Amino acid sequence: MRFAVVVFPGSNCDRDMLHAITDGLQEEAAFVWHTETDLSEYDAVLLPGGFSHGDYLRAGAMGATAPIMQAVKEAAAQGKPVLGVCNGFQILLESGLLPGALLRNEKLSFICRNVPITIRSKDTMFTNQFTNDEEIVLPIAHGDGNYFCDEATYQSLAEHNQIIFTYPNNPNGSVHDIAGITNKEGNVLGMMPHPERAVEALLGSTDGVRLFRSILIHWREAHVLNA
Numbered sequence: 001m002r003f004a005v006v007v008f009p010g011s012n013c014d015r016d017m018l019h020a021i022t023d024g025l026q027e028e029a030a031f032v033w034h035t036e037t038d039l040s041e042y043d044a045v046l047l048p049g050g051f052s053h054g055d056y057l058r059a060g061a062m063g064a065t066a067p068i069m070q071a072v073k074e075a076a077a078q079g080k081p082v083l084g085v086c087n088g089f090q091i092l093l094e095s096g097l098l099p100g101a102l103l104r105n106e107k108l109s110f111i112c113r114n115v116p117i118t119i120r121s122k123d124t125m126f127t128n129q130f131t132n133d134e135e136i137v138l139p140i141a142h143g144d145g146n147y148f149c150d151e152a153t154y155q156s157l158a159e160h161n162q163i164i165f166t167y168p169n170n171p172n173g174s175v176h177d178i179a180g181i182t183n184k185e186g187n188v189l190g191m192m193p194h195p196e197r198a199v200e201a202l203l204g205s206t207d208g209v210r211l212f213r214s215i216l217i218h219w220r221e222a223h224v225l226n227a
């Protein structure tokens with residue numbers, strides 16, 4: 001399986017993301033610069049964390065206008081897995097691929113620590129290696145991680161099982177403790193916690209590998225086992 005790691009000016013988790021795929025998952029991954037326009041040779045698209053364009057204007061707002069985003073939208077429309085982590089989540093929201101917005105953390109300070117995360121749905125291509133209500137540990141590292149959507153959007157997210165991760169101890173003020181959501185089709189996931197920083201026991205958690213393995217297993221079931 002071939003993963004694209006999209007790199008924006010100011011991305012700083014792109015190498016961790018590549019490492020998670022090539023070393024954690026033992027699959028292929030390549031960097032794709034934000035000015036590129038074609039992702040057709042990839043099976044999945046990863047938008048890494050960081051500070052694209054220095055978070056100027058709003059975090060993710062300028063990244064969302066990059067030439068590569070048209071190709072990301074095409075990949076999403078084709079049903080390919082698209083994962084945005086942290087700044088990648090911010091870019092997915094700003095580009096309209098996911099609903100809602102990420103505001104400044106409630107207490108206005110940058111938070112960088114491991115936190116518990118609850119799996120709310122294992123029935124996705126990103127979470128099939130977990131169990132429902134399982135608690136895992138992932139690092140967070142953000143200043144703008146306070147997820148917000150209006151009540152109607154929340155009701156729709158809940159109704160369509162699009163809320164995938166929540167915080168049992170809400171660190172940033174996110175509405176309804178939301179840490180990660182998918183689109184209605186379930187193939188675009190945005191999340192604030194960093195699975196790519198949780199792929200080695202030495203660094204405190206390997207729970208992130210199970211998320212990447214979920215994508216691989218889903219893809220193999222759809223493309224290899226049925227071939």
Ligand SMILES: NC(=O)CC[C@H](N)C(=O)O
Pocket residue numbers: 048049050051052055059085086087088141142143144145
């Ligand atoms: N680790 C990150 O991706 C940081 C995200 C973002 N720019 C913030 O501080 O909110």
